[in-house]
Amino acid sequence: MPSLGADMEAGTLVEWLKRPGDRIKRGDIVAVVETQKGAIEVDIFEEGVIERWLVEPGTTVPVGTPLALIAGAQPAPAAKVSEVAAIPAAQVPVAPSRVEQPPAAGPARVSPAARRLAANRGIALDGLTGSGPGGAIVSADIERAATGGGPRPAAPKRLDLAEMRRAIAAAMAHSKREIPHYYLCTTIELTRSLAWLQETNATRPPAQRLLLAALLLKAVARALGEAPEFNGFFTAEGFKPGAGIHIGTAIAIRGGGLVAPAIRDADKLSLDELMAQLRDLVARVRCGALRSSELSDPTITVTNLGERSVETVFGVIYPPQVALVGFGMPVERPWAVAGEVVARRLITATLAADHRASDGHRGAQFLALIDQRLQSPEAL
Amino acid sequence: MTRDDVTAVLIDELGRIAPETDASRLDPNAELRDELDIDSMDFLNLVTALAERLIIDIPETDYPKLATLSDAADYLVQRLGVAA
Numbered sequence: 001m002p003s004l005g006a007d008m009e010a011g012t013l014v015e016w017l018k019r020p021g022d023r024i025k026r027g028d029i030v031a032v033v034e035t036q037k038g039a040i041e042v043d044i045f046e047e048g049v050i051e052r053w054l055v056e057p058g059t060t061v062p063v064g065t066p067l068a069l070i071a072g073a074q075p076a077p078a079a080k081v082s083e084v085a086a087i088p089a090a091q092v093p094v095a096p097s098r099v100e101q102p103p104a105a106g107p108a109r110v111s112p113a114a115r116r117l118a119a120n121r122g123i124a125l126d127g128l129t130g131s132g133p134g135g136a137i138v139s140a141d142i143e144r145a146a147t148g149g150g151p152r153p154a155a156p157k158r159l160d161l162a163e164m165r166r167a168i169a170a171a172m173a174h175s176k177r178e179i180p181h182y183y184l185c186t187t188i189e190l191t192r193s194l195a196w197l198q199e200t201n202a203t204r205p206p207a208q209r210l211l212l213a214a215l216l217l218k219a220v221a222r223a224l225g226e227a228p229e230f231n232g233f234f235t236a237e238g239f240k241p242g243a244g245i246h247i248g249t250a251i252a253i254r255g256g257g258l259v260a261p262a263i264r265d266a267d268k269l270s271l272d273e274l275m276a277q278l279r280d281l282v283a284r285v286r287c288g289a290l291r292s293s294e295l296s297d298p299t300i301t302v303t304n305l306g307e308r309s310v311e312t313v314f315g316v317i318y319p320p321q322v323a324l325v326g327f328g329m330p331v332e333r334p335w336a337v338a339g340e341v342v343a344r345r346l347i348t349a350t351l352a353a354d355h356r357a358s359d360g361h362r363g364a365q366f367l368a369l370i371d372q373r374l375q376s377p378e379a380l
Numbered sequence: 381m382t383r384d385d386v387t388a389v390l391i392d393e394l395g396r397i398a399p400e401t402d403a404s405r406l407d408p409n410a411e412l413r414d415e416l417d418i419d420s421m422d423f424l425n426l427v428t429a430l431a432e433r434l435i436i437d438i439p440e441t442d443y444p445k446l447a448t449l450s451d452a453a454d455y456l457v458q459r460l461g462v463a464a
Contacts, residue, residue, distance in 0.1 A: 205437070206424060252419075
């Protein structure tokens with residue numbers, strides 16, 4: 001059972017999407033688990049053949065419990081999965097120290113696989129009763145409905161927002177209790193970035209256009225290459241640098257709550273690739289089909305308030321990360337250039353950072369590096 | 381394609397982006413971004429969908445002309461006229 005956040009203790013297996021004997025490769029989605037963040041697809045880091053399941057659908061198990069035996073798998077390098085117990089490679093499973101009771105029945109949920117199947121078959125989820133854990137609607141329920149099982153009254157809901165609020169509360173309370181935050185703020189001129197963006201987008205159809213958000217994320221990723229103490233985790237042994245630059249991107253969920261799935265190796269992606277991933281992530285946040293690896297291993301979080309918002313955001317670090325970069329709403333303001341006051345487009349960049357891992361001097365340099373990157377957008 | 385047809389396409393696409401709202405009950409003169417709480421990514425997805433469905437180009441510099449349902453319908457009708 002992968003850990004999908006510092007606050008997650010247990011998860012419920014909703015359904016297996018592969019069968020014993022199936023050959024799997026890195027990135028395959030093998031299962032759906034129900035967590036406080038909703039139904040999450042578990043993708044896998046190993047290659048091999050599924051030997052057998054160790055956990056049956058409907059069972060709630062603690063984080064770290066082996067879910068399956070995979071034959072021929074190499075042990076996953078610890079660095080790649082960071083803090084996470086992904087599905088372990090072939091090994092003797094350790095009996096879980098405790099097995100929690102399935103949660104009390106709440107509003108019905110829908111697994112991502114079931115949602116897709118329903119969309120493909122044109123089946124309305126409203127009338128279905130789920131047979132998965134906690135009444136979740138799983139693929140089998142869709143199959144049943146497709147073959148004339150008949151609708152039954154139920155009130156499906158893709159995310160339990162009250163549960164998500166509790167998860168956010170737990171993580172943020174932990175953060176404010178444990179992490180000695182310090183905060184820095186600077187104003188960055190966007191003239192060059194916006195001009196480059198406008199020029200680039202003018203020649204592209206909408207499907208290929210870039211958003212300022214992609215430039216901001218790339219600038220942070222590139223700056224982190226020179227400021228590694230802001231990229232990683234604070235553990236019992238102290239600061240541990242991240243094995244890659246995986247930027248958790250805070251995305252609001254319609255109706256409330258938010259998640260911050262990772263754009264992995266953001267520093268190595270071109271702007272077009274990064275934009276495509278951002279688009280894909282937002283789409284999947286909206287339809288509730290996130291993957292476990294995306295939620296488990298961000299090495300830093302970026303929150304971007306966007307266009308209809310406020311100018312400055314001071315973030316709360318998501319443990320065990322050590323930094324959060326915030327961008328406010330781009331605004332047009334008077335700005336002094338060579339002794340003249342001119343109107344310029346500006347954005348506020350803030351850093352909330354863990355004083356156990358860095359100090360304000362380095363934090364200031366980190367923000368300055370982000371600024372520098374945004375002055376040369378063509379080189380992003 | 382009439383203005384009503386274009387409006388129907390608009391309402392359909394807005395419904396995809398903000399499924400929990402009833403886009404057909406939108407005030408035609410209200411700001412879409414505020415009314416439906418859509419961000420720049422949602423808006424880009426709307427423009428992408430409209431451009432593909434109506435087979436027109438919607439330059440970025442024209443985004444302000446899509447601010448309300450009524451403005452957007454007028455704009456799209458005009459673009460379709462140009463394209464036809």
